[in-house]
Amino acid sequence: MPHQTRTLIAILGPLLWLAPPSQAQEAPMLGFTSESAEAQRQLEALFDEQMNRDNLREWMQRITSEPFYVGTPHNKENAEWVADLFREWGYDTEIVEYQVLFPKPRIREVEMVAPEYYRALLAEPVLDADATSGVDGRLPTYNAYSADGDVTGELVYVNQGTPDDYEELDRRGIDVRGKIVIARYGGSWRGIKPKVAHEHGALATILYSDPRDDGYFQGDVYPDGPYKMAQGVQRGSVMDMPVYPGDPLTPFVAATADAERMTVEESPTIMKIPVIPLSYSDALPLLRALTGPVAPQAWRGALPITYHLGPGPATVRVHLEFDWNLEPAYNVIARMEGSEYPDEWIIRGNHRDGWAMGAADPASGHVAMMEEARAIGVLARGGQRPKRTIVFTSWDAEEPGLIGSTEWVEHHADELREKAVAYINTDGSGRGFLNIGGSHTLERMANEVARDVEDPQTGVSVWQRTQARRAVSGNAEATTRPDLRISPLGSGSDYTPFLQHLGVASLNVSYGGENRGGSYHSQYDSFDHYTRFGDPGFYYGVTLAKTTGRMTLRLANADVLPMRFANFVDNVSLYVEEVIELLDETRTSTERENELVEMNAYVLAADPTQTYVPPTAKDEVPYLSFASLQNAMREIERSANTLDGEIRRVLESGLTRAQQADVNQVLISTERLMTNDEGLPRRPWFRHQIYAPGFYTGYGVKTLPGIREAIEQRNWEEASEQIELVADMLIRVSDALERAARILEGNEIAQ
C-alpha cells in the first residue's frame, strides 16, 4: 500500500471504507456462462497474485539506462532481452525486422539575425538530479521528417498553428508567405503545424514549448517539480500521419528489406518545409523581438512579455540537414497459442522505442505489459492456458510514426483480417484515473473489468474513482449511465493500424491525471523523473497490468466474445446527432456571420487605428438528407438489441459448440464491416468509417470522419455521399448482427 493511501485514511477516517468492497463475485461477466465466469474469476485472482511491482521498476531501469530510439544498440539489446524473457515465460517468440526511413539531423542551426543576434542553444543540460541526463548517445532535439533546408525570413507568431489561427491572422492582414512561423505546442498534433504553415506559404516552422502549457505556469519545474524547465525540449515526429502512418516510403506494404520504395521526395507524408522544436529559453529572445499587433488573448503564453504577432522585425534563419537513412526496426512478437481457438487472436501491444530516455513513454506501459505476459505465462504453466491465442507485441519505431506496428499490420493484413479478435494497446501511463478509449462494442466489457480492479490509493474500484472524477467535473451521465463512456480513438499510438486500417476492434488503456508534468519527449522523461513524479512505487503499473490483463484474458476465454452492441449503437447515435447538429449550427452561424458582413458590423466593431480585414460572406449551407443514416440507425438499434438479448439468453440456457464458433466468427467480423476498401476521401489508408484522426487535428479524433470533415470543409456534395456510405456501412453491420442472432436462435447455419 503506498504511503499516500495511509495519509488519506488518516484524513478521512473509516468513511471511505463503508462503500461495498467490490461487486466482483456477484456481478455478471459479459460473454461467460455463470460456470465459466466463476472459473474466470478464480483465474483472475490467481493472475493478480503474480503481480510484482519490483519487476516493473527493475525492467524500467534497465530499458531506460541508455538511449533506445530506432537504430540504437540499446534498442536492439532491449528487443533481444525482451524476446528472451517472453521465451522464458513460455511464448513462441520472434523478432521481426523492417528497414524504415529514420532521418537524423546532421546540421541544426536556428539563429535570429535581426534586430539583434541570437543563436539558439538547441540543447538540454545535464542535471545532477537526473542520472541519465548526461548519458552518451542522446538524440539531439529535432522533429523527425522535417525537410532539409536553409531559409531566412521574418518571424510570425501563429499561436498553435491551426487553420483557425491563420483565419485570425487573415483578419489582421498578416500573411505568412515567405515568412518563418513560430508556433507553440498544443491545440493540435505537432505535425499539423508545419503542414498548415506550408499550406499557407511559410518557409519554415519553429515549434516551442510555452511555459503556460507544460512549464512553470502549470507547476514547479524539474528537478524541483515535474514540469518542463527552461531548456527542456519536446522532440517528436512531424510526419503527416493523418494521411498514413508507418514508413513514409512504403504505404500499404511492409517495409521489408526488398520492398519497393518511394523516394523521399515522392513521399506525401514527409514535411515539405524545415521544422525544429525549441525550448522556451531559446524561444524567448525571438518572441520578445516581435512587434506588430498584440496577439489575441487566448494566444498569449506565460512568458513575461507582451506577445506580438510580427511579422518581424525578428528575422530568423533555420538551417537543417538530415541523414536520410534506413534503420532497422525490431518488433518482438510473442505468441501463446489458444487451447481451443488458436485461430482467434487477442493481440496485446505497447511500443518499446523512446525518443530520449523514454521512462513514461513508452517504458511505463511496456513494463506493465511484460508483467502481464509473465503472469499469463505462469498461469499457462499451471495448466490454465488461454482458449484463444494471445499475441504480445513489443513495437519498435512507434515514435517516428507508428512504424513498427503499421509495417507489421500491413505485412500480415490478410491473416489479421481473418484472425484478429481485438487489439489492446497501452503506451505511457501514470498515477491516477483510468482512461479507456476504443471500439464501443467493447465498452461494456471494459466497464466490467474496471469495476473489478481496485484503485491502489483509495481501495475502491478504479471504475468508481473514475466515475467520481467525472461526476465532480460536471459530467451528468456519470451517475446515471450504467457504463462510463469510453472515448473514441483518434491516433497517437499503435492501435491505429489495427483499428483504422484493418478494422480490428481495439482498446487503448492508461492511468493518469495525477502525474502531470512537462517531461514528454524530452531528455527528462527519465527513470528518476518517473519514479518521483510518474508512478512512485509502480502501484499503478501493476494496476494497469491487472486491467489490461483482465481484458486480454476475458477476450481470450469468453464463451461468446464479450461485445455488447447496445453500447455501440448508443455511442454512434451520439455521433449521428452531432453531425446533424454540426450542419445546422454551420448553417445558423453562416447566416449570422453573413448578416454581420452585410451590415458592415465587423468593420464597425473593429478599432480603426489598427489593420482589420473583415471576413467575406460565405456560401449558404444547404439542408442535406440524413434520412438513410437515421433509418440505418433505427435498423441497427433493433438488431443490436435482439442480438444482445440472444447472447444473454444462450449464456443462461446454453449453446452448441458450433453455434459458439459460428457466432464468434460473425462477432469478429463486425468491426471489419465498419471499414470500406476505398478509405476516407483523400486518405485511402484510413478505412474505418466511424473513427479517424482528424485531417487538421492530428491525434484528435473525428467520429464519422467522412461526414464530419466534409461539413467542416463545407464540401456539401461530399457530405451527402459520405452520409450514404456510412448508412450502407451501418446496414452491413446490422445485417451481421441479425445473422449472429439467427445463429443463436438456431435458425441459421453459418457458412
Place this chain on the structure above:
Amino acid sequence: MPHQTRTLIAILGPLLWLAPPSQAQEAPMLGFTSESAEAQRQLEALFDEQMNRDNLREWMQRITSEPFYVGTPHNKENAEWVADLFREWGYDTEIVEYQVLFPKPRIREVEMVAPEYYRALLAEPVLDADATSGVDGRLPTYNAYSADGDVTGELVYVNQGTPDDYEELDRRGIDVRGKIVIARYGGSWRGIKPKVAHEHGALATILYSDPRDDGYFQGDVYPDGPYKMAQGVQRGSVMDMPVYPGDPLTPFVAATADAERMTVEESPTIMKIPVIPLSYSDALPLLRALTGPVAPQAWRGALPITYHLGPGPATVRVHLEFDWNLEPAYNVIARMEGSEYPDEWIIRGNHRDGWAMGAADPASGHVAMMEEARAIGVLARGGQRPKRTIVFTSWDAEEPGLIGSTEWVEHHADELREKAVAYINTDGSGRGFLNIGGSHTLERMANEVARDVEDPQTGVSVWQRTQARRAVSGNAEATTRPDLRISPLGSGSDYTPFLQHLGVASLNVSYGGENRGGSYHSQYDSFDHYTRFGDPGFYYGVTLAKTTGRMTLRLANADVLPMRFANFVDNVSLYVEEVIELLDETRTSTERENELVEMNAYVLAADPTQTYVPPTAKDEVPYLSFASLQNAMREIERSANTLDGEIRRVLESGLTRAQQADVNQVLISTERLMTNDEGLPRRPWFRHQIYAPGFYTGYGVKTLPGIREAIEQRNWEEASEQIELVADMLIRVSDALERAARILEGNEIAQ
C-alpha cells in the same frame, strides 16, 4: 476628423458610407410634440456647433498640471477656476465645502522577513516620457481607509480575495487566520478584498496589480504602450462603500463643519485591518517565495513563476500609520434656472478630484462636461434658455468614497426628492464605443440620443457602432431589439447617492473600449498618457459632450418627460426571471453537490497525496412563492403600456399645460417609488429596490438586490420577505403609472 478615420476609408473604400447617413431628421423624439422636436433638433445642431476640442485639451492640461486630490492647493484652485468659468458662462455658481475624513499615510512599510529579506519600494519612478511623473506633492501609493497597524505573519495568496476564493482555500485546508493575505486586483471592487480577508481572520491585506490583468500580458507597457509597467501601482479607497458611501463619520447627514461625527473607531465603513497596494515589481519577490499547493489555474497571473498558495514560508511585515484628519472638499454647484419649470432640476455631474494626475479619471469626463456647460451657456445667452433648471456639479472627494456628491445629496435630500428629475453622470472616458448604464425608464431616450450622435472615427451613429460591436460579440438581441439595452448601475461613481439613496432616475455615460491601458489610479494617468493612448485629439471628448448634452437638453426641454415604461418593464422582467432561475439553479446545484458528497465523489476525485477537505452537504433549497412578484409584473406591464400609449397620443393630439405639469410630477416620482425607507437588509442607506452595488462585489451591480442576495446567502426567509417588498414596490410604481395615464386621459386632477 482624426487620422485613423482616413486610414479606415483607405482600407474600406466607399462601402462604409453606403449606410443611410442618419435617421436624425425623421426619427421620433420621445417626450416632444413634433413642433417642439423640430425646435429641439435645431437647438442640438447649434449646440454641436459650439464644440471645440481645443478647450478640452487646454482644460485637461491645466487641471492635471499638479496633484489635485482632496485637500491639495491645486484642487482648491481648480474648484475656484471652474466656478469662475461657470459664472462666466452664465451660471449661478457656488462652492460648497464639507469637512471630510481623508487619511493620508505617515508610515508605509512592507517587508518580507523570511525566507529572505525584501523591502518593498512602494514608489512609482519618474519617467522622461511623462512630464508630470516628477511633480511635487504626489500622493504616495496607498489605500485610503486602511486601518493603522504593524503586523507580521505568513503570507497566503488568495487570488482576487472573493468569498468564492476562500472556499477554494478551504478545500485545500488553508486557513488565513493570523496570516497576511496577498490578493490581485480584479474580480471584485478592491474594498471587498480586505473586508472578506478580515471576515476570515487575516491580519492584513496586500493588494497588487498582476501583469496578466493590466500589465505586459495585455499589451506594451508605459511609456512604450498604455499598459502598467513593473512599478506602477493602483491607489484607491477601501472604504466599505456597499454599506454606505460618503464621509465614513457622517452617514445619512452632511459632513458640514458642525456635523455630529462618529469616531474613526466607530465607523463601520473603515477597514479593520491594514491594506496596501503593491506594484508587481514589489509583489514578485513575495509571491516567488511562497510554497504550498499550486494555485488553481484561473488564479495564476502572468508573472514568470509558479503561483503557490502558501501559507509561507514567505513571512511579511506590514506597518501602516495614517494621519486621520478632516480635509475640506469643494463641490462646485452651478445652476441655470429653467425658463418654465424652475423647480424641475436636471442634474449633470462629474467629479473633479483625482488620485494622482487624474487625466482619464476624472479630467476626461470633467472637461467634456465643462464644454457642454459652456455650450448651453452660449445657447442661453442666445435666448434659448432651458425650460427646466440645469444644475452642473463638479464633485470633490469622489475618489475616497463618492464623498462630495454623497454629502451634498444628504445635505439637500428633501429638496432633491422634490425637484430632481434626473441625474446624468460622467467620469473617466476614452476612445471607442458608447457605454450607458442607468435607470431603464430613460433607456429609450438614451437610445434616441445615441442614434443622433455621430461616431468621429467611422461617421456612422454611435448607436450603430455600439450595435455592431455587440452583434459581433454574439449578443443576439443587438440586431433584433429596437433599443440597445443599457446596463443596470452598481456603484463606482457619483450617481450612487442620487439613484440608490434618493431614487433619482440616473444615467452614467462614457466612451471606451479602444483606450485600454494600465494607468488607472497610478501616477501615469497623466495628460501625456491620455493624449497618446486615451483619446488623442479629444474627438471622443466632444462626442461625449454631444451625447450627455443632448440627454440634458432633452430632459430639460421635453413636453412630457422622456421616459418610456415598456423599457423599464422589459428589463425588470429579466431580473425577475433571473432571480427565479437563481433559486432553481441553487436548488439543482445543491441537490447535485449533496449527491456528490453522499457518494464520497469529491474525496475519490481528489489526489490523495495532497491535502483535500471535501465540502459538506448543504441545507435543502425550498420552493418559494414568486406569485406576488409575477402578478405585480403583469400589472405593471399593463399600466406601462397604457401610459406609454397615452403619452404618444397626447404628444400627437395635444395636452393642457396643467396636464403637462401634473403628469411630469408623477413621472418624476416613479423612480422615488422604487425605493423604500428601510433600505436593504443590513445597509439601510441603500434604498433602491432594483439596483444596488453587491455587498460582496462592490461596484458590481445586483439587480433586485434584496431578493438576489438573500438567495445567494441562502437566507430563504429573507428572500421571501424581499419578494413581497419588491412586489409591493412594483404595485406602487404601477399605481403611479395608472394615475399618470388617467391624468392624460383627462380623468384625474392631480393633487
